[in-house]
Amino acid sequence: MDFTPVIEGFEVLLQPENLLFCLIGVVAGMAIGVLPGLGPAATIAILLPLTYSMDPIPSIIMLAGIFYGGIYGGTVTAVLLKLPGETASAITALEGYPLAQKGQGGKALGVGAVASFIGGTVSIVVLTLVAPVIAGFALEFGPPEYTALTLLGILLVATIGNGSKLKALAGAALGLLLATVGRDAFTGELRYTAGNLELTDGLQFVPIAMGVFGLAEILYNLERRRKSTSMPVATDRVLPSKATMKESAAPIGRGGVLGFLLGLLPGGGATVSAMASYGIEKRLNKGSTPFGKGAIQGVAGPETANNAAATASFIPLLTLGIPANATMAVMFSALLIQGITPGPQLVATDPDLFWSVINSMYLGNIVLLILAIPLIGVFVRILYVRSSILSPIIVLIVCIGAYTISNRIFEVMVVIVFGVLGYLMKKYGFDPAPLVLAFVLGSLLEDNFRRSLLMFDGDVTRITGHPIAMTLLGLFLLVVLIPILLKLAKARRPDLVGADQTTAGAGAKVPASVAAGTGTGPDTSASPDGDPQDHPPKGSEEAPDEGSGPGGPSRP
Amino acid sequence: MMAPTENKNAPATGGYDRSGDHSHGPDAARSSAGRSPNGPEPEGAAPGAAGTVAADGTGESSDAPASDPDAAPGAGRATNLVCGAVISLVGAGAFAVALDLGLGSLSRPGPGTWPAIVSLMLLVVGLLIAARSAHFTDSERITKDAVGVAAGVITLTVAVQLMPLVGFELPSVALLVFWMSVLGQEKLRLSVPIAVLTVAVVHLTFVHGLAVPVPRLF
Incomplete structure (x- = not known):
């Protein structure tokens, strides 16, 4: 393969002004990502307007910075407040928070930064090598293949996501329906606009993401924060010592491999890979500190795994044009705004842009590592600012940002409506990620579905002539059937399936147990004072005794 | 056709x-x-x-x-x-x-x-x-603290609707002060300066820095 474009891309990247944009991105991403409850998807959505008026290359570079900064911001809150920004960093809290309580939060954050860097970089290197190959392969994809792939992607997000699968499916269906609002691309007919002219072009993605991720979180905290205020635990020095790094090296190595492999799965395996890495490290642990009491290996492994997986999920986005999770969905729309359509054609038609996307990830990762260590102290300060002051400021930024999307108030109102919807969804146990992802993929799915029907002249059995599409549909069925079969098997022989941890069923169940693990697990609830600010471990009083929860979606 | x-x-x-x-x-x-x-x-x-x-x-x-x-x-x-x-x-x-x-x-x-x-x-x-x-065990009840959420949504909507009419500055300051002092129970002598400062920074960033045509007074 020809590496000239890769190297040329770096020359552009290393210009001082581009470095500066990356720096601004990382700092802004960390500043917003460090706010409790705001995960990477919310962070990117909130900061997107910053990049609107910029040229594509600096804006991509800044986005990469925001992406890594936002992810790391979630790690900071997971360790210091036990408030992970996303499910994947909930695993980091399992060991990171006990460390912070012992006054060693800095150690956890430092190792976390190194682990994130290594995990992310390993993934980008592989991405650099693999992406063009997959993209070449994907050029052969036609409408039936895309239909099957998109269906599989939505299903995976719905089943790997938080909480109830039925509720996730409801969210996904609503997202698909919302995507049909506006003018029909085939017939030009208006659908679900209720005569509203502003809906003619359909709903936009960014205000929806800002609403259900950003504003909804703030509204949710508005109801909770009267009861308690939490203060982060003081931290020690962040730069990890030699001994610490020695302890962490092996977990980082294992976490990187695991994270990349699981991260390749569409559906974004960040949480699953962090869980798996935690489980493995716990089994292998021979260190002085038992797991649950602040074992650094339990931070190093999962952090590496989750970053490797987060980066690996760029592969389906850049090569197939299919975002694998909510964060990628936001990145997808961010790239679209810059006039970059992620997909198999990108490498061929615009290699410069393609490589600058990938190279800016190297840059974002490095800048994060170099910046994170000295700046952690500053970001920890943000945690001391009361949310009663921070939340209104973020709300204002979100509103102005939403206005800048099309320079009209309508988008701001969309943010508010979806903020309220997201708040209600959060209250009633609906994960917003499937809705957002299904909304993004909705028009792609419908287009390809209709094209396939036209292609087959209505005879759906002709899909059997498309082996790739058939394979994907087979996988789709597997994802649907495995949890059901496991549940049946568990009902008959609970002794057999109870120990199963690596199956799809366990993967689907994982986040619920993660929530339990961060909240009331026997490991972490050892502290007598409890956790006033902890997210409610919804509906689960039992904690995972292993890294991953017991298989089977049913709860006793 | x-x-x-x-x-x-x-x-x-x-x-x-x-x-x-x-x-x-x-x-x-x-x-x-x-x-x-x-x-x-x-x-x-x-x-x-x-x-x-x-x-x-x-x-x-x-x-x-x-x-x-x-x-x-x-x-x-x-x-x-x-x-x-x-x-x-x-x-x-x-x-x-x-x-x-x-x-x-x-x-x-x-x-x-x-x-x-x-x-x-x-x-x-x-x-x-x-x-x-x-x-299902994953839903939460809406408690009476949700009055704050409702008040937040209503004030936000009103402020946003006012923005095209009188510019974003005054509604924003009012919104920030309301959210901080009424919803967040911060003292006025803290919330008013922060609100004014925030709006000034947003004004500088978006109107001057990013040249976005936000409806504005100044």
């Missing part, structure tokens, strides 16, 4: 959509949005939940672990039943509109084909949620 079709169908579609808007909204978003600002006891979901939860202790005990005093109390079966019902209604309403748009056929899919499939899925999933409502 396309234009006449559109014209012919436009009035019918428009009419249907408008009527549809009340029953299901273009989306659940609107209908649920209408629900929440009414206050902490929205019609439907929450009173039912609040009412039943006390009686229906089954879901409760496992929902709010004692170790987490800040956890919102769990909602009972009624809440999930209403959730499922609302989802099904949205699905049913959307399906009605899809029928009106024209289902087409498998060989010639129309504008309503895909929405019909999706809304049927919504309908079925909603029914399943309602049927399994007793088994």
Whole structure:
């Protein structure tokens, strides 16, 4: 393969002004990502307007910075407040928070930064090598293949996501329906606009993401924060010592491999890979500190795994044009705004842009590592600012940002409506990620579905002539059937399936147990004072005794 | 060819959509949005939940672990039943509109084909949620603290609506002060300077730095 474009891309990247944009991105991403409850998807959505008026290359570079900064911001809150920004960093809290309580939060954050860097970089290197190959392969994809792939992607997000699968499916269906609002691309007919002219072009993605991720979180905290205020635990020095790094090296190595492999799965395996890495490290642990009491290996492994997986999920986005999770969905729309359509054609038609996307990830990762260590102290300060002051400021930024999307108030109102919807969804146990992802993929799915029907002249059995599409549909069925079969098997022989941890069923169940693990697990609830600010471990009083929860979606 | 079709169908579609808007909204978003600002006891979901939860202790005990005093109390079966019902209604309403748009056929899919499939899925999933409502333990009750949420949403909406009329600066300052001092119980001598400073920074960043045409006074 020809590496000239890769190297040329770096020359552009290393210009001082581009470095500066990356720096601004990382700092802004960390500043917003460090706010409790705001995960990477919310962070990117909130900061997107910053990049609107910029040229594509600096804006991509800044986005990469925001992406890594936002992810790391979630790690900071997971360790210091036990408030992970996303499910994947909930695993980091399992060991990171006990460390912070012992006054060693800095150690956890430092190792976390190194682990994130290594995990992310390993993934980008592989991405650099693999992406063009997959993209070449994907050029052969036609409408039936895309239909099957998109269906599989939505299903995976719905089943790997938080909480109830039925509720996730409801969210996904609503997202698909919302995507049909506006003018029909085939017939030009208006659908679900209720005569509203502003809906003619359909709903936009960014205000929806800002609403259900950003504003909804703030509204949710508005109801909770009267009861308690939490203060982060003081931290020690962040730069990890030699001994610490020695302890962490092996977990980082294992976490990187695991994270990349699981991260390749569409559906974004960040949480699953962090869980798996935690489980493995716990089994292998021979260190002085038992797991649950602040074992650094339990931070190093999962952090590496989750970053490797987060980066690996760029592969389906850049090569197939299919975002694998909510964060990628936001990145997808961010790239679209810059006039970059992620997909198999990108490498061929615009290699410069393609490589600058990938190279800016190297840059974002490095800048994060170099910046994170000295700046952690500053970001920890943000945690001391009361949310009663921070939340209104973020709300204002979100509103102005939403206005800048099309320079009209309508988008701001969309943010508010979806903020309220997201708040209600959060209250009633609906994960917003499937809705957002299904909304993004909705028009792609419908287009390809209709094209396939036209292609087959209505005879759906002709899909059997498309082996790739058939394979994907087979996988789709597997994802649907495995949890059901496991549940049946568990009902008959609970002794057999109870120990199963690596199956799809366990993967689907994982986040619920993660929530339990961060909240009331026997490991972490050892502290007598409890956790006033902890997210409610919804509906689960039992904690995972292993890294991953017991298989089977049913709860006793 | 396309234009006449559109014209012919436009009035019918428009009419249907408008009527549809009340029953299901273009989306659940609107209908649920209408629900929440009414206050902490929205019609439907929450009173039912609040009412039943006390009686229906089954879901409760496992929902709010004692170790987490800040956890919102769990909602009972009624809440999930209403959730499922609302989802099904949205699905049913959307399906009605899809029928009106024209289902087409498998060989010639129309504008309503895909929405019909999706809304049927919504309908079925909603029914399943309602049927399994007793088994969910992941909903929270809307507590009386949600007054703050409602007040937040209403003030935000008012401020946003005022922005095109009087510029974004004054509504923003008022909004920030309200959120900080009324909702967040911060002292005025803290919230007013922060609000003014924030708006000044936003003004500088967006209006001057990024040259975004935000409606403004200055």
